[in-house]
Amino acid sequence: MNQIHQFKGCDLLSLNVFLAVAAHSSFRAAAKEFDLTASAVSHSIKALEQRLAVRLLNRTTRSVSLTDAGQRLAVTLRPALSSVVDALQEIDDMAGVPSGTVRINSSEGAVRLVLQPVLARFLREHPQVHLDIVCDGKLSDIVAEGFDAGIRLAEAVPQDMVSVRVGGPVRFAAVASPDYFAARGRPKAPQDLRGHDCIRFRFDSGTIYRWEFERHGVAEAINVNGPLTLTDQPLMVDAAIDGIGIAFVPDHLAASALREGKLERVLEAWCPAYPGLCLYYPGHRHVSSALRALIAVLRDVPELDARLGSSARQARSSRHLRKDAGRDPVV
Template sequence: MMKSIHQSKSGDMFAFRVFLAVAAHRNFRAASVELEVTPSAISHSVKSLEQRLGVRLFHRTTRSVSLTDAGERLATKLRPAMSSITDALHEVEDCRDAPSGTVRINASDAAVRMILRPLLARFLRYYPQVHLDIVTDGKLGDIVAEGFDAGIRLAEAVPQDMIAVRLVESVRFAAVASPEYLASRGRPTVPQDLYQHDCIRFRFDSGAIYRWEFSRNGVAETIDVTGPLTLTDQILMVDSAIDGIGIAFVPDFLVTDALRGGHLERVLEEWCPPFPGVCLYYPSRHYVSAGLRALIKTLKPNQPQKVDA
């Protein structure tokens, strides 16, 4: 059940949190999910704040929400102030004997399956007062603007102004297909051969189609493949390859069992070298909560614990 806006969340402080959440998401419903209140409560809070201030903060239509000039100015001033208040509250909360509170993580689906899933049960048993809120998407959004404590992405996708903790040293992709598909269509021997094959494409949440990247002996090839199927779920891509629909290009840890069981075979293996791995990252100027420090310690036991600066 959604919480009422009046349950210990009334007053200007919560109104400011609502305003910044709507400003970040440009969406009332998304803000309601983040703050765990009803969309009508979000709308009421924004309207009340606008009435008290005597200015319109958002342009609203049935299709979009955007900040007015006054809203942009208020958001610019409020963000650092609210961040300082949040950091101060985190510091007080960390005086407790055990880490507690919510840790919001944004990660790709592959990163969750490879890194977080194997340790979730152990972490939550050891830190029962910590609540993990994990959002999987492929947008590579701004974790600060969207209210996340940290993100988990490929090292090459981590913004330069973030503190990064390397979790996996290297990652390798695999081009795979079923034995039946290869028997009927043949095996590609160089990346350009993929243009004559049915490929299972991957679409990012942004709408962009992933272009397959290969390299060998310093020669890089980027192939804009075509095929009968485009998906946003890499596990479904693996299943589709097993079903003989075409060739898939996915992180190799997702196909370990299928390769071992003979359901899939690698192609273009010499064109699929490892590249810099996966990092957890967080804002360099934000206070790091005890809950996030505990998660980093669990993910990387030997990582120097200098993450609370």
């Protein structure tokens, strides 16, 4: 009976707050997730520790970490609470109206490409749904970090996930301004890029992206050099327009500048299309009506290859991007 009474004292919010602190190793980050103050989170954890009569977290002025007991509780509690949430969501879904929060992890480029065009429509049609979208450049574990779904390149989706294609093929373009090519010449093969000023891309992990090309089954990965390194691809397009050098970016980001003649392509034959973006989610969990509604809207988005042009539709590639640990392929 004592154990039952003790559990009643540990409400679901306190347990979820504990898991958030464990996931973020931060009281402040957990407070932001639940729209609480850091003081309220700290009080909740202290009360939970008092009820269980065990220390769950080690605290210093600079860090928060799990004790052995806290680690064991987190490992056991995470799937249990997930099952409770799924059960409650199933009951909510019986009402027939999509509602609740859908947390999505995605690269910034994927948000711009597939989510931004439908956000206003989706939220207008489903006013009881709240979308919580987190953009990062690493391959996050959506289950461990409490997300309902993720959006990544098809080849970056973990094999144990259910994936839904939400766009057509994606293609890259090597581009620079007409003035740059007039002054420096045009590379004829990927290796020629070593003699050019290139605008490089840095992942959140700190890794510099190697430009990847393929032609007739021959793959080339080039460590380019240049005067500028950025972490934002639209800024790379702007820098190329300004004549700083050659940028290697997803085709759709450069499409407008290409049409207007501000940029020109090179190495087009070395830039085939490859499988595009997928929304993915854990197969063992209940799929809420809100997430199902979002998937339905995303499936209505026009195919990306309509934006990429007929050459992208005709391309057939066996290309596989090399994925460094902890980072997402460029998109």
